[in-house]
Amino acid sequence: MQAGQQIDGTPFSPTRETIREFCEASLDFNPLHLDDEYMKGSFGRTSFGGIIMHGMNNFGVITKMLTDWLYPRGGVQRRLETRWKAPVKPGDTITPTATITAVQVTKKGHWATLDVQVSNQRGETIAVGEAMVEFPAAL
Template identity: 35%
Template sequence: MLTEIQEGKALNPVVKHITQEKINLYAEASGDFNPIHVDESFAAKTPFGGTIAHGMLNLAYVSEMMTLAFGRSWLSGGKLRARFKESARPGDTLTINGKIDCVEQKDGISYANCSFECRNQKGEMIVAGEAIVKVSSDKK
């Protein structure tokens, strides 16, 4: 977890490798068997040309980074807005980065406003967004 909540502080990055096996596992765990994720022959005929990872799988990695940084403050008081810009594909390595853009006080509570992005090994943006975490005042 972060020991200091301050503006400009980078969050520890998370790096994940995407495989079709992981996508299939995610489909089973979530119940989302959309063929664009799990049916290679269907996906090959779409404009994507092959299977892609679930957007929510990519977002789970973002949430992991936020959990590592903020712990239960994120799990019980986090808020995020994410845009899925490009698709992650089997074979991709995703790196999720984030930082605290600013710390705001509202009604005696501190909020860490963060930005995050998830890029593949080519540097293409897969997910971008913002997150807000309610942090206790003793962590300012």
């Protein structure tokens, strides 16, 4: 584990069905995620032109990437902060990546800070953030 190391996540392609399933799982039935007629409207200077995926679904895609990398190596996720930059629509494919920016060794283990990013199939940045992970020292 060293600064500059990149972690690649699993691509995710939301559909109308997966967006609805996330509505049901999260109990978030905001019309942004369900109602095409509502989404034909304008929201100030923003017009989405159709339903969009929940921002927290990005959080889940990032978390899956981190835990897929961490857990087989005995590591745990300690913190994740994200900012949404652009909407994701049915038919998009998003892919998370992370880059280790710092590593610190303590008596209790190894800590790493990572810059995280989610991009779509056009290379546009969908979400950015920072994660902190820990690999505890062997007992």
